[in-house]
Amino acid sequence: MTTTPELPADWVRPVGSTGLRTTAVMLGCSPLGHVEPASEGVATVRAVLGSPIRALDTSNDYADGESERRIGQALAEAGGLPEDVLLVTKVDARGSDFSGRRVRDSLAESRARLGVDELGLVHLHDPEYHDFDHVTEPGGAVDTLVAARESGEVRAIGLAGGDVRVMARYLELGVFDVLLTHSRWSLLDRSAGPIIDAALEQGMAVMNAAVYGAGILVDPASTSYGYRRAPSELVEAAAAMREVCARHGTDLRTAALQFSVRDERFASTIVGMSHPDRVAATVEAATADLPADLWPELEALVPPRRVWLDA
Ligand SMILES: NC(=O)c1ccc[n+]([C@@H]2O[C@H](COP(=O)([O-])OP(=O)(O)OC[C@H]3O[C@@H](n4cnc5c(N)ncnc54)[C@H](OP(=O)(O)O)[C@@H]3O)[C@@H](O)[C@H]2O)c1
Structure with a gap:
């Protein structure tokens, strides 16, 4: 029999000053768009809706819209989006088109697939793969997202992406409510330090995503980190951290998750899952009691900057 772990007092958290609320852990819906059979992805969303995790992160283009469709199916079965659940999506380019028109289409597609009339938080997704001048041109993608917030079509807007130098440039626009950074503030990589500071200022x-690097921090057999092959120093650091965790009676996945969850700068930590049984395991890991002397030992093993994603 599984028991519901006791949740910390700050499990439900404000999303800055947007008036929205999230939970310390959020379901990352990228993997569940791909998993087969599709019913497994839908069941993962259903498991989250019945759990203490009250926030979901998807995007218009995860699995060509299949992630949003599977979420939409689970929400329809549940009778609609529960009032206490934050549903986050992202506007995506189509090919090289990241125009204002494309952003309006992206919002409409997401609403239709998710089966919702209103969108709470919508991020500009992965702008680093597009020309800055195109995305920020008058009437373009950024302007259109800002206008969607002003008209009330969306409650809040965010910036979601990787490369910290490009994200820093977008942050200078001063128009976003939320920053989603990924793979760059974890046990193995600290590239995002400056953009986290800039956003908080x-x-x-x-929101901190992909704290397992979608690889070696959750799967001992993996040799990837941040959607690419990990340099040997990263693989070795992960192996050494795994030993430290075992000595302290825990495992690397739990430590990698809590490294982010215990960091008060983050409104949410976004964890990708595509199987329903991951949900209880994740809540348990997020709330497990870990010894305080684990952290300095892990800190001593952080790989050097030259092997971080944005060295
Ligand atoms: N640019 C962006 O906006 C951006 C970029 C990256 C990530 N994100 C968001 O952040 C989320 C997280 O990133 P991610 O999913 O790529 O990477 P991640 O969270 O670092 O790792 C996800 C992987 O961890 C595995 N996992 C989770 N819980 C597990 C458990 N209890 N036991 C064993 N394995 C477990 C999952 O396996 P299974 O699939 O088998 O459950 C999944 O493949 C994404 O889904 C997305 O929502 C956004």
Whole structure:
């Protein structure tokens, strides 16, 4: 029999000053768009809706829209989006088109697939793969997202992406409510330090995604980190951290998750899952009691900057 772990007092958290609320852990819906059979992805969303995790992160283009469709199916079965659940999506380019028109289409597609009339938080997704001048042109993608917030079509807007130098440039626009950074503030990589500081200085909320690097921090057999092959120093650091965790009676996945969850700068930590049984395991890991002397030992093993994603 599984028991519901006791949740910390700050499990439900504000999303900056947007008026929205999230939970310390959020379901990352990228993997569940791909998993077969599709019913497994839908069941993962259903498991989250019945759990203490009250926030979901998807995007218009995860699995070509299949992630949003599977979420939409689970929400329809549940009778609609529960009032206490934050549903986050992202606007995506189509090919090289990241125009204002494309952003309006992206919002409409997401609403239709998710089966919702209103969108709470919508991020500009992965702008680093597009020309800055195109995305920020008058009437373009950024302007259109800002206008969607002003008209009330969306409650809040965010910036979601990787490369910290490009994200820093977008942050200078000063128009976003939330920053989503990924793979760059974890046990193995600290590239995102400066953009996290910059976002917090603007009063933005920060969400930290992919704290397992979608690889070696959750799967001992993996040799990838941050969607690419990990340099040997990263693989060796992960192996050494695994031993430290075992000595302290825990495992690397739990430590990798809590490294982010215990960091008060983050409104949410976003964890990708595509199987329903991951949900209880994740809540348990997020709330497990870990010894305080684990952290300095792990800190001593952080790989050098030259092997971080944005060295
Ligand atoms: N640019 C962006 O906006 C951006 C970029 C990256 C990530 N994100 C968001 O952040 C989320 C997290 O990133 P991610 O999913 O790529 O990477 P991640 O959270 O670092 O790792 C996800 C992987 O961890 C595995 N996992 C989770 N819980 C597990 C458990 N209890 N036991 C064993 N394995 C477990 C999952 O396996 P299974 O699939 O088998 O459950 C999944 O493949 C994404 O889904 C997305 O929502 C956004």
